[in-house]
Amino acid sequence: MKEIKEPIWTKDFIIVSIINFISILVFFLLMVTISSYAVEAYHVSTSIAGLAASIFIIGSLMGRLGAGRLIGNMGPQKMLLIGLIVFCVTTLLYLLEWGVAYLLTIRLLQGVAVGTIGTATGTIVAMILPASRKGEGIGYFSLSAVLATAIGPFIGMFMLKLENGFHVIFYTNTVLSFILLIAFFFVKISLPQTNKKNGQQTGNLSLLEKFIEPKAIPISFIALLIGFAYSGVMSFITFYAKEINLVEAASYFFLAYAAIVICSRPYTGKLMDARGPNIIVYPCLVIFALGMLLFSQASAGWMLLVAAALIGFGYGNFNSIAQTIAVKVTEPHRFGLATSTYFILYDLGLGVGPFILGMVEPYTTYRTIFVSMIPLIVISIPLYYFLVGRKGKLV
Template sequence: MSEVKESIWTKDFIIVSVINFMSILMFFLLMVTISSYAVETYSVSTSIAGLVSSIFIIGTLVGRLGAGRLIGAIGPQKILLIGLIGLFIMSALYLLEWGVGYLLTIRLLQGIAVGTIGTATGTIVAYILPASRKGEGIGYFSLSAILATAIGPFIGMFLMKLENGFDVIFYLNIILSVLILIGFFFAKITITMKKVDPKEEKKLSLLEKFIEPKAIPVSFIALLIGFSYSGVMSFITFYAKQIDLVEAASYFFLVYAIVIIFSRPFTGKLMDSRGPNLIVYPCIIVFALGMVLFSQASAGWMLLVAAALIGFGYGNFNSIAQTVAVKVTEPHRFGLATSTYFILYDLGLGVGPFILGFIEPHTTYRMIFTMMIPIIIICIPLYHLLVGRKQKAL
C-alpha cells in the first residue's frame, strides 16, 4: 500500500508531463526557426530576428507572473485550461502574414500562453508527487521539458529543409495544440489549494504576492545559465553555416537529448539521497567545458561531443535547480516558487538572443559563444554563496 502512495508514474503525472512536453516542443520548434523565417519573409536585421525569437520568452514571463498569482485563487487546473486554449488560438494565427509587427505580437501572446501552461503543470506536479521522491519526480517531469528543447529544434531544422517548410511547422503546431487540449480532459486532477488567511495576505509585500523570495537565489543562477545557453538555442543555424558544419549541427539536439535521457534518472535519485550540491557543481563545470568545445568547433565530432557535454551539464542543472526552488518553499506557495524560477530562467533565455543579436555584427558567433564561458564559470562561486552552502540532503 505504501508503494502505491509513493508511486511517481500516475496517470495524471504522465498526462501533465506530456502536455508540458508538447507545449515546450512547440516553443522550441519555432525558437530555432522563427529567426530565419523573419529574415526570409520580412528581410529584417539580425537584431530584429533575435527579438522575434526572444520576445516569445518575454511573453512567458508575463504568463508565469500572472499564473503564479492566480493559481492560489482559482487553482492550477483552470489556469492550465486557459493556457491551452490560448496556445491553440495563437498557433493558428501564425498562418497569417501581416508584417513583422504582427509576428512579434503573436510571438508575445503565444509566449504568455506557454508561460501559463508551464507554471500550471509545474505546480500540479509539485503537489501530486510524494515528498520522499520529489527530486526524482521533478527530474522526470523536467525531462519532458529538456527533451522538448532538444527534439523541437531537431524537428524544426529538419522541416526547414522542406519546400514550404515554415508552413509545415505552423500546421504541425496547430495539430499539437489541439492534441494537448484534448489530453487535458483525460486527466482527473483534484488539487485543493490552501486558502490564505486574509490577515497573512495583508502582511505580504506587493513583491511577495507575485514572487517567492526563497526561490530567488537559485533562480538567479538559472537566469545566468539560461542566458549562457540562449545563443546556442537561437543562433546555431547561423553559426553552423559560418563554420561550415550544417550537417553535424542538424544532429546537435538529438545527441543533447540522448545524453539527458540516460543521465536524468540517476541525477534525480542522487538529488533526493545526497542533496543538490553533488549534482550542481559538476553540471556547471561540464556545461562550461561543453561551451568551450562548442565555441571552438572545427569538425563535426567536436560539435557533437559539445552537444553531449552541454546536454549533461545544462540539462541536469535545470531540473535540480527547479527542485531546489520548490523544496525550500511552503506547499501553499509552490505555484509562486515555480513561476519565480521560470520567470528568471526565461528572462535569461529571452534577453540573451536580443543582446547577442546586437553584438553579432561587430564580432563572430564563435567569439560570442566564447564570451559565454566566463559567465558559466562565475556561476560556481555564485551558487555556493547564494545557495550551495545552505544546502544539505533535502
C-alpha cells in the same frame, strides 16, 4: 523488508508531462520557422523577422508572471485550462494573414499562453509528486522540455521543405493544440487544498511577494547566469559551425545533447533525493565549463559532439536540479510562485543573452564569445555556495 516507493508515473503525471511537451514543441517548431514566414508573407526586414520570433519570449515571461500570481487564488488546474484555451485560439489564428502587426500580436499572446501552461504544469507536478521522490520526478518531467527542444526545431525545418510548408506547420500546430485541450479533461488531480493559514495574510505581503517567491530567487538568479552562458550556444551554433567549417557535425549537436540528458537525469534526480543537490550541482557546473571550453576550441566534428555531451550533462542536469531546489525551499501553497519565479529569471537569461552577445559579435569572433562565458560559469560555483549550497541538504 523491501521499501515500497511512492509512485511517480501516475496517469496524471504522464498527461501533464505530455501537455508540457507538446506546448514547448510547438513553441520551438515556430521559433525556427516564423522569421522565414514573416519575410516570405509580409516582406519585412530581418530585424522585424527576428522580433516575430523573440516577442514570443516576452509573452512567455508575462504569462509566467501573471500565472504565478493567480495560481494561488485560482489553483493550477484552472490556470492550465485558461492557458490551453488561449493557446488553441492563438494557434488557430495563425491561419489568417492580416499583416505583420497582427502576427506580432498573435506571437505575443501565444507566448503568454505557453508561459501560463508551463507554470501551471510545473506547479501541478510539484504538488502531485511524493516529497521523497520530488527531485527524481521533476527530472523526468523536465525531460519533456528537453525532448521538445530537440524535436521541435527538427520537425520545423523538415516541414519547411514541404510544398506549402508554412500552412502544413500552422495546421499541424492547430491539431496539436486541440489534442492538448482534450487531454486536459482526462486529468483528475486531487491537489492539496490551501487553507487560510497557509494562504497567509495576503494583505500583509509586499507587492513583490505577490508576484515573486523570494525564497526561490537565489537559485533562480544562478539559473539566470547559467542560462545566459548557454544562450549563445542555442542561438549562434549555426553561424559558429559555418565559421569553423563543422556544419554537418553541428546538425547532430542537439541530438547528442538530448541523448546525454535523457540517459543521465533519472540518476541525478534520484541522487539529489538521497543526498541533496550539492553533490549534483558542483560537478555539473564544472562539467558545463569544460564543455564550453571544448566547444569554443572545436576544430573537428568529434570535439563538437563531445562538447555537446559535456554541456548536456552539466547544463542539462543543473537546470532540472535548480528547478527542484526552487520548489523545495518553498511552502506548498507558494509552489506556483516558486515555479514562475524560477522560469522568469531563467528565461530572462536565455532571452537577453542572444541580444547582448549579438551586439558584441561584430567586434569579435564566436570563439571569443564562447570563451568569455566560461568565467561566468566558474563564478557561478562560489556564488551558488554562498546563496544556496552552504545550507546543505534540502528538506
